Amino acid sequence: MPTITIDGAAVEVPAGGMLLPAILEHGVHVPHYCWHPKLSVDGSCRMCQVEIEGVPKLQIACNTPIRDGMVVRTNTPAVENARRGVMELLLVNHPLDCPICDKAGECLLQDYAYAYGSRHTHTREPRRKLEKRKDIGPRMILDQERCILCRRCVRFCREITSTNELGVFNMGDHSVLDVLDDRPLNNDYSINTADICPVGALESKDFHHKLRVWFLKKTPSVCPSCSNGCNITVQHHRERVWRMMPRRNDAVNETWMCDHGRLRYEFVNDPGRLRQPLLRRNGALEPCEWDEAIAFAATALRGAAREGASRGVGAIVSPHLTNEELFRFAQLLHSVHATQVEVAVRMGLSDNFLIKPEKAANARGARDMGLQSAPGGAGVAGLLAAASRGALRALYVCGPDLVETADPQALDNALEHVEVLIVQDVFRTALAERADVVLPSLTFAEKVGTFTNVTGRVQQIHRAVTPPEGQPNDGEIFSRLLNHVSEARWTFEPTAVLAEIAAAVPSYAGITFAAVGAQGWQLPDPSGAAAPGATH
Amino acid sequence: MATRTVAVARPSSLRRSWFRSGWAILKGLWVTNRHFMRNLWGFIRRKPTVFTVQFPEERLTHPGAFRGHPVLVQMDNGKERCVACGLCEWACPTDCITIYPAETADEIERHPKVFDIDMSRCMFCGLCEEACPEEAIVMSQTVEIAAFSRRGTLWHKEDLLVPVDQLRDTRLGHIRQSYDQ
Numbered sequence: 001m002p003t004i005t006i007d008g009a010a011v012e013v014p015a016g017g018m019l020l021p022a023i024l025e026h027g028v029h030v031p032h033y034c035w036h037p038k039l040s041v042d043g044s045c046r047m048c049q050v051e052i053e054g055v056p057k058l059q060i061a062c063n064t065p066i067r068d069g070m071v072v073r074t075n076t077p078a079v080e081n082a083r084r085g086v087m088e089l090l091l092v093n094h095p096l097d098c099p100i101c102d103k104a105g106e107c108l109l110q111d112y113a114y115a116y117g118s119r120h121t122h123t124r125e126p127r128r129k130l131e132k133r134k135d136i137g138p139r140m141i142l143d144q145e146r147c148i149l150c151r152r153c154v155r156f157c158r159e160i161t162s163t164n165e166l167g168v169f170n171m172g173d174h175s176v177l178d179v180l181d182d183r184p185l186n187n188d189y190s191i192n193t194a195d196i197c198p199v200g201a202l203e204s205k206d207f208h209h210k211l212r213v214w215f216l217k218k219t220p221s222v223c224p225s226c227s228n229g230c231n232i233t234v235q236h237h238r239e240r241v242w243r244m245m246p247r248r249n250d251a252v253n254e255t256w257m258c259d260h261g262r263l264r265y266e267f268v269n270d271p272g273r274l275r276q277p278l279l280r281r282n283g284a285l286e287p288c289e290w291d292e293a294i295a296f297a298a299t300a301l302r303g304a305a306r307e308g309a310s311r312g313v314g315a316i317v318s319p320h321l322t323n324e325e326l327f328r329f330a331q332l333l334h335s336v337h338a339t340q341v342e343v344a345v346r347m348g349l350s351d352n353f354l355i356k357p358e359k360a361a362n363a364r365g366a367r368d369m370g371l372q373s374a375p376g377g378a379g380v381a382g383l384l385a386a387a388s389r390g391a392l393r394a395l396y397v398c399g400p401d402l403v404e405t406a407d408p409q410a411l412d413n414a415l416e417h418v419e420v421l422i423v424q425d426v427f428r429t430a431l432a433e434r435a436d437v438v439l440p441s442l443t444f445a446e447k448v449g450t451f452t453n454v455t456g457r458v459q460q461i462h463r464a465v466t467p468p469e470g471q472p473n474d475g476e477i478f479s480r481l482l483n484h485v486s487e488a489r490w491t492f493e494p495t496a497v498l499a500e501i502a503a504a505v506p507s508y509a510g511i512t513f514a515a516v517g518a519q520g521w522q523l524p525d526p527s528g529a530a531a532p533g534a535t536h
Numbered sequence: 537m538a539t540r541t542v543a544v545a546r547p548s549s550l551r552r553s554w555f556r557s558g559w560a561i562l563k564g565l566w567v568t569n570r571h572f573m574r575n576l577w578g579f580i581r582r583k584p585t586v587f588t589v590q591f592p593e594e595r596l597t598h599p600g601a602f603r604g605h606p607v608l609v610q611m612d613n614g615k616e617r618c619v620a621c622g623l624c625e626w627a628c629p630t631d632c633i634t635i636y637p638a639e640t641a642d643e644i645e646r647h648p649k650v651f652d653i654d655m656s657r658c659m660f661c662g663l664c665e666e667a668c669p670e671e672a673i674v675m676s677q678t679v680e681i682a683a684f685s686r687r688g689t690l691w692h693k694e695d696l697l698v699p700v701d702q703l704r705d706t707r708l709g710h711i712r713q714s715y716d717q
Binding site for chain 1: 619620621622623625626636637638639644645646669670
């Protein structure tokens with residue numbers, strides 16, 4: 001391994017790399033715009049210039065290969081002067097849009113102008129007038145005046161999505177970022193260009209003029225929209241989710257996430273969400289107290305359990321719940337001797353990058369917690385068929401996916417033969433309208449727990465938004481039901497339940513929240529066939 | 537550490553302090569009586585010499601630097617000058633400003649969809665005005681914010697808008713003058 005000297009400190013760095021990542025890894029911040037850890041080197045912004053002993057001129061660190069014995073200085077007067085000059089040139093044509101620019105507050109140009117720029121400019125010429133608010137795709141808009149031509153987005157479309165929509169047209173001072181008229185920026189990952197844009201040139205329409213970014217609080221979480229489990233930060237303000245952004249995890253999503261997952265957060269903020277349990281009285285669903293609803297559901301489950309296997313309890317398990325909640329659900333179903341348990345997962349389009357076909361965050365976790373019949377079993381269709389034969393007296397449907405996965409005719413038949421239907425969901429769905437008791441469920445943004453992604457990586461979610469006072473999370477609902485149907489006293493504390501999982505589920509042995517951490521915990525894979533994307 | 541004691545001379549005579557406070561009371565009474573007599577004499581002669589302002593009917597004109605409650609500047613086309621940049625919301629020490637931005641078709645593409653100031657929390661400090669890059673929120677000449685309910689002290693955008701003509705000679709003039717220096 002070559003040893004280089006960075007600002008007087010001798011550092012061992014990996015061979016064959018470029019200087020900039022090694023300097024950043026060492027903990028010295030060198031400002032840069034065009035360099036991005038997941039994209040190729042461009043060297044167009046000239047911001048990362050450093051002084052190297054023996055080299056007559058300043059060199060850009062992002063495109064200088066490491067050589068053993070290099071002596072690098074990042075904070076000499078010459079370097080500071082060069083940065084000041086680069087900043088002045090970048091700002092020659094940059095409009096003073098900060099008060100109306102969505103990027104203000106997380107803009108690299110703004111930050112570096114304060115940190116490294118001068119307060120003066122030598123030019124007197126008017127700034128370039130280019131197109132503002134240009135509609136370049138269904139989810140993105142472009143402000144050409146703000147662009148500093150770092151070409152991060154161009155490389156993203158070339159190297160990551162291979163769709164090549166964005167390009168820099170014309171030459172020299174006339175250079176301008178644009179798309180061709182007949183090829184809008186319309187790939188599944190287009191909003192990532194707004195994330196990597198160091199200025200406010202590319203903006204997502206979804207977040208356009210929504211909120212100043214400095215008001216947002218950031219909570220690390222996992223995207224709930226498919227089984228890939230992309231690491232995200234949920235960004236929230238005034239108990240409302242405003243946007244979701246990818247969080248770096250090289251084993252899962254690198255620094256990207258798809259547009260479908262990113263834009264699916266509004267359901268958390270929906271004012272029409274179920275917040276109070278509903279109970280069927282005289283044929284109509286009416287709001288009731290939690291204790292009442294829990295007692296009713298518990299009585300129904302206990303009654304069905306007493307009937308035995310010929311007319312017992314069936315359950316459709318939600319793949320949107322955390323492992324801890326699913327573990328409690330498994331215990332509940334075990335104590336009421338559930339005969340038929342299946343996981344209903346909505347399937348959708350997938351690609352060979354991040355988007356996976358199973359449109360739920362924790363389908364794998366549900367199977368790991370033993371909530372599905374053996375592979376090749378009857379599945380959801382089999383459960384519904386059994387219900388239509390009258391084999392299920394009570395059916396506990398958790399989550400919204402059953403309606404979208406099951407054949408409507410079969411579902412209709414099954415529900416007619418079920419005596420008690422318990423539905424636990426976030427919204428008052430069509431299925432909930434047919435239920436005897438409806439229990440409001442919480443979303444991923446409102447609870448703490450773990451999700452297991454398709455490759456068997458267990459990752460943690462945190463509470464971003466506080467649910468209304470007195471609304472229990474799904475794990476607490478299961479625990480309260482367990483208090484009714486069994487002798488023991490049950491509580492729900494995610495840390496304690498994860499310890500129970502570690503003791504009870506062999507592949508999860510040794511798991512703790514500390515071990516899961518921010519980057520996840522990979523399950524041992526007995527088959528040895530790791531799915532694509534799993535590198536650890 | 538060695539301690540050092542300093543003897544402080546204090547007025548020892550109780551009688552002397554009695555005398556002093558008695559003198560001060562007489563002095564105060566003399567001032568009060570002088571004004572009373574002068575007002576009474578003016579009342580009798582029908583030439584009042586009072587300088588009390590009969591407030592709701594009579595009002596003083598304040599200098600441009602006076603800080604009343606904040607208002608939003610309304611441009612000649614009837615729209616607000618505010619672009620909802622949120623700097624006043626951030627600068628506000630009492631957190632009394634709530635802004636939700638939205639897009640418009642105008643050249644300046646942004647405006648506040650919601651601009652609320654909770655006047656019961658506002659302390660007229662003027663930091664919002666200082667933070668504003670657009671001269672869009674300025675302090676006015678009025679201080680009356682009384683309302684019959686707490687809800688009434690929450691002022692919305694429509695309540696806050698004041699035409700620019702009314703502000704040009706007062707607070708806006710003062711701001712421009714002080715920034716030019």
